[in-house]
Amino acid sequence: MASSNLLSSSIFLSLSPKFPKGRTCFAGALPLLSRPKSPKALNLWSSFTFATLKYSTNLLRFRSETRAVGGTEVKEASAGDDSLVGEDSAAFELGEQKLASWVYFTVILGAVLFALDALWINPSTGYGAAFISAVSSISESPEVVVLILVLIFAVIHSGLASLRDTFEKLIGERAYRVLFAGVSLPLAVSSIVYFINHRYDGTQLWQVQSVPGVHQLVWLSSFISFFFLYPSTFNLLEVAAVDKPKMHLWETGIMRITRHPQMVGQVIWCLAHTLWIGNSVAIAASIGLIGHHLFGVWNGDRRLAARYGDAFDAVKSRTSIVPFAAILDGRQRLPKDYHKEFLRLPYLTITALTLGAYFAHPLMQASSFGLHW
Numbered sequence: 001m002a003s004s005n006l007l008s009s010s011i012f013l014s015l016s017p018k019f020p021k022g023r024t025c026f027a028g029a030l031p032l033l034s035r036p037k038s039p040k041a042l043n044l045w046s047s048f049t050f051a052t053l054k055y056s057t058n059l060l061r062f063r064s065e066t067r068a069v070g071g072t073e074v075k076e077a078s079a080g081d082d083s084l085v086g087e088d089s090a091a092f093e094l095g096e097q098k099l100a101s102w103v104y105f106t107v108i109l110g111a112v113l114f115a116l117d118a119l120w121i122n123p124s125t126g127y128g129a130a131f132i133s134a135v136s137s138i139s140e141s142p143e144v145v146v147l148i149l150v151l152i153f154a155v156i157h158s159g160l161a162s163l164r165d166t167f168e169k170l171i172g173e174r175a176y177r178v179l180f181a182g183v184s185l186p187l188a189v190s191s192i193v194y195f196i197n198h199r200y201d202g203t204q205l206w207q208v209q210s211v212p213g214v215h216q217l218v219w220l221s222s223f224i225s226f227f228f229l230y231p232s233t234f235n236l237l238e239v240a241a242v243d244k245p246k247m248h249l250w251e252t253g254i255m256r257i258t259r260h261p262q263m264v265g266q267v268i269w270c271l272a273h274t275l276w277i278g279n280s281v282a283i284a285a286s287i288g289l290i291g292h293h294l295f296g297v298w299n300g301d302r303r304l305a306a307r308y309g310d311a312f313d314a315v316k317s318r319t320s321i322v323p324f325a326a327i328l329d330g331r332q333r334l335p336k337d338y339h340k341e342f343l344r345l346p347y348l349t350i351t352a353l354t355l356g357a358y359f360a361h362p363l364m365q366a367s368s369f370g371l372h373w
Helices: 002-015 039-061 099-121 128-136 143-160 164-171 171-196 212-228 261-277 280-308 310-317 344-359 361-371
Strands: 066-069 072-075
Touching: 039 361, 099 171, 099 344, 128 143, 128 171, 128 344, 143 164, 143 171, 143 280, 164 280, 171 280, 171 361, 212 261, 212 344, 344 361
Parallel strands: none
Antiparallel strands: 066 072
């Protein structure tokens, strides 16, 4: 549609009369001809003027224009246009980085970890142990307790996400991010620590840890899952509220495979760990986590549609929830240099952190056991 209108405009221009130098202004302006006096010439002049306006308006209407929505630049959707409407994910230009910003990030990260330890993790000063004790008093079943912990986190996390627009109008983007992280982070730590400490307390349903190849399968699946799990951390400066946090409409990289990579990554992680552990606690935790992320699929699409409107509809039309579905049915056409969308620092950082987390498993387990949650 856009191409045909642009072509029509070009043909019209090539066939239109040639005006004296300085007497023509196209693309939205009227031809500066002297107004004819005879009725016949006046009709011809009026028709030509209307056609000029019509075609130049079409040209402008189908031209890709950028607009700012919620502080994030996206492009207007154009009929038949395969160019990006959303943002280029994981884009990182070293030359654009400011040393001061990363110094602030380091300081803020240290302050957050100190506060988390003092107010939640430390047994003598934090409230984490009391929180776990209160939830554990509801049931003696570790399956029920882990489900309740995940449910509490899910309600608070998704609830605050749903109220993001309201809170940002009241207290601003940075204050909202501090509130969101300050409430969500302790609840996430509690759920993780409890799961690590009680992951083998349930009823054993199968045992495949000694089966050749299972360890490698679980390791590879977990490694892949982290590439799906953390697209929201592409801009760490926004996560720490150094840069003003934005609600992004990503469209490249992992988003071409699935529009909801966090859900896909969580499913992969849960299946891998449930296969490895093989008991009722792992199943209960997986049900809670997968259920939370499936709700996040609906809630995320709803929030993006409300924020971006037609731009989100365009992205939605050429992406899929199920991995590779849009690619297989032809709605998503991968660029020839698609691999370059992954050869970026954020993905390399995810790779390093994932490997680090694997080798740090013994340390994570020892730290969790020391809390006795």
